[in-house]
Amino acid sequence: MFIVNPDPYLLPTFRISPFATSxxxxxxxxxxxxxxxxxxxxxxxxxxxxxxxxxxxxxxxxxxxxxxxxxxxxxxxxxxxxxxxxxxxxxxxxxxxxxxxxxxxxxxxxxxxxxxxxxxxxxxxxxxxxxxxxxxxxxxxxxxxxxxxxxxxxxxxxxxxxxxxxxxxxxxxxxxxxxxxxxxxxxxxxxxxxxxxxxxxxxKQENNLLSKRKENFNYAFNKFSNLGFTLRFETKATTVPSVLMLNNNAVVKDLNELKVHFANYGVQSSVFYGEEAFFIPNHQSLSFANIDYLYNCLVQFLKNQ
The missing domain is CATH 3.40.640.10 (Type I PLP-dependent aspartate aminotransferase-like (Major domain))
Incomplete structure (x- = not known):
């Protein structure tokens, strides 16, 4: 279970960067x-x-x-x-x-x-x-x-x-x-x-770092693709993405509102302005549960749009 409307001072923080307060x-x-x-x-x-x-x-x-x-x-x-x-x-x-x-x-x-x-x-x-x-x-x-x-x-x-x-x-x-x-x-x-x-x-932990980033990228995309989103860029074996960039495919009616919604949930994100696409954090510091939280944030938005 994820708490969707906590006190504003109790929001989690998910950045594009792997840096976290810890x-x-x-x-x-x-x-x-x-x-x-x-x-x-x-x-x-x-x-x-x-x-x-x-x-x-x-x-x-x-x-x-x-x-x-x-x-x-x-x-x-x-x-x-x-x-x-x-x-x-x-x-x-x-x-x-x-x-x-x-x-x-x-x-x-x-x-x-x-x-x-x-x-x-x-x-x-x-x-x-x-x-x-x-x-x-x-x-x-x-x-x-x-x-x-x-x-x-x-x-x-x-x-x-x-x-x-x-x-x-x-x-x-x-x-x-x-x-x-x-x-x-x-x-x-x-x-x-x-x-x-x-x-x-x-x-010194480069191999583990890259393995975790790839694992998180694949896990996240598998979840978000179930909602109708697709990858904006072709991802090759030699590519290490810095974010999860998704084509909207008309799933979200207002991407700017989605950006505000993510911010209200403590998630740094942005619209890929000029296109029907957006991006969210995806890096080695995330756990699968963290990615599930990002997914839940988007599901909550889609229910209410």
Whole structure:
């Protein structure tokens, strides 16, 4: 049984990030470990990456190296081709220049957003244009494309650690093609030690982490598909989604109202604006009972819509 109308102060909290309140104390108790640095050296090549406080700082640091003028244009492309894009991206670009959503003669940089864990499928075609590329890999830390080159096509790649780990801060800026990097990490020593120990702990359990994410994704989709929803993106073996993104298929009459409803139940979610789709949390910190709760929230909404 789930309590559907508790006191507002007694609501549970389900975030898109795996972070939950319980990790405050769990992270604090972890011993210092810098295994993460070795892992990232192997993943990105030694001395080609730095820690940042978050993904936004990594984006801005990359853009600083292009001497952009206010009238220059950064073109944002996404896996889906949808016009949906986080304000974290657009507001960061606006500090330097303008942005648009289609390639043009004014495009100075192509910013490729690998959405929700799903790789952009035409990276080789973009490379042939000989325009600088920045890859937004914030939701694709564990995903890869068919060429095993995700994050290696562009001059820079951007990562956000809270998208995949129960951590409150942390980003990574990766430089490819001998591009410039800051001489040191863009965080203080205390922040760095926090990121190192938390990230190290979870990277050492990478196989279990990925197995649990896949198990939860399959369990959740099996339940929600019974209501008539389908997956928005094709999920391959090399894809590790950051959310459960579902096509609505006219099941829900008002997706904006559904978003409000989920929030009232303590669930972070959003509409995939521009399409009849929405997304909800799906990560390794969820139990099957948690997923059952998310499902029950939606069932309650459908009964009353």
């Amino acid at each position: 990790f405050l104390s769990e992270n604090e108790k972890l011993p210092f470990d810098n295994f993460a640095d070795t892992y990232l050296d192997n993943k990105f090549n030694k001395k080609q990456w730095v820690y940042t406080i978050n993904g936004r700082q990594a984006i801005e640091q990359a853009l600083k190296n292009y001497n952009l003028n206010p009238t220059d244009v950064v073109t944002i492309l996404t896996t889906s081709g949808n016009k949906y894009i986080s304000s974290c991206v657009t507001s960061s670009i606006e500090k330097f220049c303008q942005w648009n959503r289609e390639l043009s003669a004014d495009t100075k940089i192509i910013f490729v957003n690998h959405e929700f864990g799903y790789p952009f499928q035409q990276m080789e075609k973009l490379l042939a244009l000989n325009i600088p590329i920045i890859e937004d890999c914030c939701t694709t830390f564990f995903s890869n494309d068919d060429n095993n080159k995700l994050g290696k096509y562009g001059d820079y790649a951007i990562y956000s650690l809270p998208k995949f780990f129960p951590i409150q801060v942390g980003g990574i800026l990766v430089a490819n093609n001998s591009k410039l990097l800051p001489p040191t990490d863009l965080i203080n020593d205390e922040q760095k030690q926090y990121i190192q120990k938390v990230l190290s702990f979870h990277l």
